Amino acid sequence: MCGRVPVVSIRESLFVLKERDFGWFFASRFVNLAGSSMSHVALAFAVLEVTDSASALGYVVAAHTIPMVVFLLVGGVIADRFPRRLVLQLSNVASAATQAAAAALIITGHAEIWHLVVLEAINGTTMAMAFPAMQGMVPQLVAKKDLQPANLLLSMSRSTLTILGPSVAAALVVGVGAGWALAVDALTWLLAALFLLPVRIPPRPADAEKTSALEDLRAGWTYFRSTTWLWVVVVAFMVLNAIQSGGLQVLGPAYAKTSSLGVEGWGLANSALAAGTLVMTIVLMRATIRRPLRAGMLGIMAFSLPFFALALWPEKVPLIVAMAVAGAGIEIFGLGWSLAMQENVPDEMLSRAYSYDALGSFVAMPVGQLLYGPLGAWFGERPVFLVSGALYASVCLVTLAVPSVVRLQRVEQPASEGTPV
Structure with a gap:
């Protein structure tokens, strides 16, 4: 039978949210993106509360980026060997813990730059595990014909939060302080992990050939x-x-x-x-x-x-x-x-x-x-x-x-x- 690539309407794009597993995954990604869109502003001002050094801020940012790049390939292997939902949940919980620790140190006045460097290095490593798993989940949750609307909905939430997130973060920094803004980010990571609990992903074939990492x-x-x-x-x-x-x-x-x-x-x-x-x-x-x-x-x-x-x-x-x-x-x-x-x-x-x-x-x-x-x-x-x-x-x-x-x-x-x- 001849096939076709269907034209996608806004109604069909929203309809894909009725897919139970994708709906919960979308909710998880939404709160996760909400926190991530605020975290850059919150972290920058958190570092500047500890020191006025722009170089110190560079060290903290680099501490997140370098391990993320270094461990990406390891993250890809892990996400293809183990259930992607589980990999993503564990990464979210680890990110919540690192951001909560940074928030606590900032709020109590005990933070030093080396604390934030270490915590951001751990956070960057968890992101290296999470990114390949997150990218690989969408095709497991929706039919191929729904990939376009599913990706568009995720993109729409990302774009909207990119516009709003930095302003909300700035308001939190001014209103209650950078530490509490980081605490909000930690909460979004935890919620993202909880929202993944109802998600069910088809199991991988049991007869798959066993290979080493x-x-x-x-x-x-x-x-x-x-x-x-x-x-x-x-x-x-x-x-x-x-x-x-x-x-x-x-x-x-x-x-x-x-x-x-x-x-x-x-x-x-x-x-x-x-x-x-x-x-x-x-x-x-x-x-x-x-x-x-x-x-x-x-x-x-x-x-x-x-x-x-x-x-x-x-x-x-x-x-x-x-x-x-x-x-x-x-x-x-x-x-x-x-x-x-x-x-x-x-x-x-x-x-x-x-x-x-x-x-x-x-x-x-x-x-x-x-x-x-x-x-x-x-x-x-x-x-x-x-x-x-x-x-x-x-x-x-x-x-x-x-x-x-x-x-x-x-x-x-x-x-x-x-x-x-």
Whole structure:
């Protein structure tokens, strides 16, 4: 029988929440995202309550990031060997404990920087375990025909909370202190673990071949390097994320502070980025992506626009518009990548594939963060922004020239008998 990729409506997107297991998973992710969207602001001001040193804040942030990157591959193996729900629950409880400990130290006035460095290192390690498990759960909870609406709902909650979370965190810091803001984050991690209790995931086949963790890791690498569209996009994002993290996380704010944009303009531009993502999420609920990687790479190419705006027309309105369009492009890529991975990677390999994806995508980010400050000082900010925009767009175009990337199609689903009501 001929198949089709169904057009998704907003009604169908909400209908997927009636799937009991996915509904509880969505609730867990929602409260988890609520806490995570506040934690960066809360942690930054918590560190600054202990010391006024920006370097100390860098140590604490790096203490979270480095072990997360180092242990991602281990996390992928664990998530493919053990029940993903259990892995995610244990990670959530561990994260709740570390944030609660940090909150208690801050509130009681006993916190020292080394305390926060150690706690954030543990937190980063638990995130390395949680990320592959979390990414691999969605295909186990919904049918393939519901992957698009399920991913869009998760993306919508993420976008909304990205807009609201930092403001709520700032209000908590001002109102009751950074320690109590961290305590709220700890509570959300605990609630996320509790909301996973009712979730039931189909058991893995009992006759699956028993292998060692090292063999699993090697099998994941073999799959990764033999799947052309997978490693090509990951290699592309090594470059793209280095440009983005260095250009818009380091050089962009520094340039905005000394230019007519100002801190306020930079803040509005970043809010526009999140708003563009949210708007595109709603648009995609009425659309169908048939070639997910082609659409995704065309979408993410819009992220070159903020660099061109900063280089050629560094004013508030052009930058805000460019960031909003870039946010829309991020959402197109995010959905396209999720569909490509969840529909085409075997379930028993999915978490390992996501761990190699995350490792490749994240590993070059510190390089960009370290390089862009000196590059701006040597050549000037605007020339660096212009070259960055051109390089960003070029990497996207080169990726689109790879046949397996541009030709990858959605897995067709049987035509349904009717629309759920």
